[in-house]
Amino acid sequence: MQNGSKFEKLLNFGKFVVTAELGPPKSADLSIIRRHGECLKGYVDAINVTDNQTAVVRASSLACAVELKSMGLEPIVQVTCRDRNRIALQSDMLGAVGLGIHNILCLSGDHEKFGNEPGAKGVYDLDSIQLLGVASGMKEGRLCGGDKLDGPADIFLGAVENPFADPLNYRILRLRKKVEAGARFIQTQCVFDIELFEKWMEGIRKLGLHERTKILAGLTPVKSARAACYMKEKVPGIVIPDKIIERVARAKDQKEEGINICVETIERLREIEGIAGIHIMAIAWEGVVPTLVERAGLM
Amino acid sequence: MIIVEGKPLPEIVSMLAPFRRVFVLGCGTCATVCLAGGEKEAREMAEALLLYRQQQGEPLEVKVAVVERQCERELLDSTRREIEEADAVLSLSCGIGVQCLNSYYPQKVALPAINTKFLGYPERLGVWQENCRACGDCLLDYTLGICPITRCAKSLQNGPCGGSKEGKCEISAEVPCAWQQIIERWEKHGTERFPEIRPPRDWSAGAAGGPKTVVKGDVAFAERE
Numbered sequence: 001m002q003n004g005s006k007f008e009k010l011l012n013f014g015k016f017v018v019t020a021e022l023g024p025p026k027s028a029d030l031s032i033i034r035r036h037g038e039c040l041k042g043y044v045d046a047i048n049v050t051d052n053q054t055a056v057v058r059a060s061s062l063a064c065a066v067e068l069k070s071m072g073l074e075p076i077v078q079v080t081c082r083d084r085n086r087i088a089l090q091s092d093m094l095g096a097v098g099l100g101i102h103n104i105l106c107l108s109g110d111h112e113k114f115g116n117e118p119g120a121k122g123v124y125d126l127d128s129i130q131l132l133g134v135a136s137g138m139k140e141g142r143l144c145g146g147d148k149l150d151g152p153a154d155i156f157l158g159a160v161e162n163p164f165a166d167p168l169n170y171r172i173l174r175l176r177k178k179v180e181a182g183a184r185f186i187q188t189q190c191v192f193d194i195e196l197f198e199k200w201m202e203g204i205r206k207l208g209l210h211e212r213t214k215i216l217a218g219l220t221p222v223k224s225a226r227a228a229c230y231m232k233e234k235v236p237g238i239v240i241p242d243k244i245i246e247r248v249a250r251a252k253d254q255k256e257e258g259i260n261i262c263v264e265t266i267e268r269l270r271e272i273e274g275i276a277g278i279h280i281m282a283i284a285w286e287g288v289v290p291t292l293v294e295r296a297g298l299m
Numbered sequence: 300m301i302i303v304e305g306k307p308l309p310e311i312v313s314m315l316a317p318f319r320r321v322f323v324l325g326c327g328t329c330a331t332v333c334l335a336g337g338e339k340e341a342r343e344m345a346e347a348l349l350l351y352r353q354q355q356g357e358p359l360e361v362k363v364a365v366v367e368r369q370c371e372r373e374l375l376d377s378t379r380r381e382i383e384e385a386d387a388v389l390s391l392s393c394g395i396g397v398q399c400l401n402s403y404y405p406q407k408v409a410l411p412a413i414n415t416k417f418l419g420y421p422e423r424l425g426v427w428q429e430n431c432r433a434c435g436d437c438l439l440d441y442t443l444g445i446c447p448i449t450r451c452a453k454s455l456q457n458g459p460c461g462g463s464k465e466g467k468c469e470i471s472a473e474v475p476c477a478w479q480q481i482i483e484r485w486e487k488h489g490t491e492r493f494p495e496i497r498p499p500r501d502w503s504a505g506a507a508g509g510p511k512t513v514v515k516g517d518v519a520f521a522e523r524e
Binding site: 081082086108109110111113114122124125126127128129130133134144160161162165166167170173174176177180181189236237 | 457461466469476479494499502
């Protein structure tokens with residue numbers, strides 16, 4: 001087996017890490033993954049590859065992660081509970097580790113209703129917390145049903161949390177469940193409401209969760225006020241305060257203002273105790289990542 | 300109860316095309332409460348079929364009856380004569396009634412006039428809500444009466460997903476977030492079970508385990524004797 005997760009080593013070393021998200025193409029042509037990967041090289045420490053995000057059929061997360069890996073990049077494979085039962089999930093995780101991809105992020109997944117196959121049967125055999133528990137068992141050589149693996153799987157396990165979703169006062173406890181189930185890194189939903197996020201982190205620190213898991217704050221640069229409104233209305237789990245939308249709307253160059261807001265947020269985030277890095281989700285605007293990283297001085 | 304909904308008339312007309320003598324059989328329990336298969340609906344169905352065949356110039360003989368429940372053999376037998384005289388039975392019952400008819404009267408064909416939707420109850424007049432997935436391992440004690448398997452769009456068992464917003468589910472502003480409701484129940488009754496991690500479920504107790512039979516040993520044994 002390979003040498004485990006580079007991403008994990010960087011986090012343990014105490015580096016303030018940067019991860020970015022890439023969405024696989026809606027075709028069998030994976031060249032766009034290589035192009036985006038090339039553009040992120042040297043700017044990020046690891047790259048998340050989404051798993052049919054918003055329930056839209058795309059090339060498989062694992063296949064695209066293999067492409068990135070072959071370019072010397074460090075992929076994080078996202079795995080959702082929506083499309084696969086515990087047999088397929090465990091099998092895919094074993095395959096990923098076998099191919100040298102150790103970073104696995106477990107999610108429930110956006111509901112199938114949102115995608116281009118709304119008649120699909122959602123699986124949800126496991127929920128995300130159960131999936132984390134199952135993957136933790138695999139690290140110890142144990143399958144969900146109790147059967148033994150012929151060898152343990154070296155997985156660096158991650159999860160997500162949305163500090164802005166309701167019921168708000170349970171979001172910290174939910175994160176604790178994920179940590180207890182084995183999540184060693186957390187990537188949050190994108191932060192627009194920094195005050196609310198700071199309050200959430202305060203709660204996280206009170207429980208000492210930042211010492212048991214590495215927390216990466218999510219960020220999404222907005223391209224325009226219209227895009228921000230769309231995200232606020234249509235994308236599940238995203239909360240954008242009106243003052244942010246108004247600020248972008250007032251700007252002469254809305255794209256530039258979107259970047260400014262992001263850079264300012266990164267500066268605020270770096271001051272929060274317990275934040276181990278940032279996770280940039282610039283879907284359909286991947287090219288902005290190097291700019292953000294440079295402007296925020298994270299090189 | 301079993302919540303049902305009538306099929307579109309063109310679909311029914313088309314499945315009945317080969318038959319001349321049709322027995323329209325309503326069901327007096329769930330389908331009646333669902334306003335889809337009671338006496339009124341059975342009569343209206345018979346009239347609609349007659350009218351349609353008349354317009355097409357094709358003959359049709361229709362008889363109508365309602366039994367209390369089509370899922371019990373003894374109750375079906377009260378209409379034995381009508382069933383035997385018909386070419387086909389049009390069942391205004393859930394899929395269970397249709398299968399019962401076909402199984403107890405194998406020489407006849409019973410067809411569904413109704414789609415079986417789910418297990419639930421009438422929430423208010425004209426609105427029926429899904430409440431149970433027949434998972435075979437009830438956890439309503441844990442959630443104090445709200446089923447996350449049914450009422451959470453992702454059947455989550457360890458708390459809400461990241462899409463819950465102002466008490467509503469991410470799939471629709473019309474659907475309450477089951478986990479918000481569960482947490483409110485816990486708070487109201489002073490129980491706090493959120494921190495528990497619920498392990499993966501054994502779905503084979505319910506829909507996933509292949510066709511199932513419940514056997515109550517002593518009774519089944521006595522019957523065999």
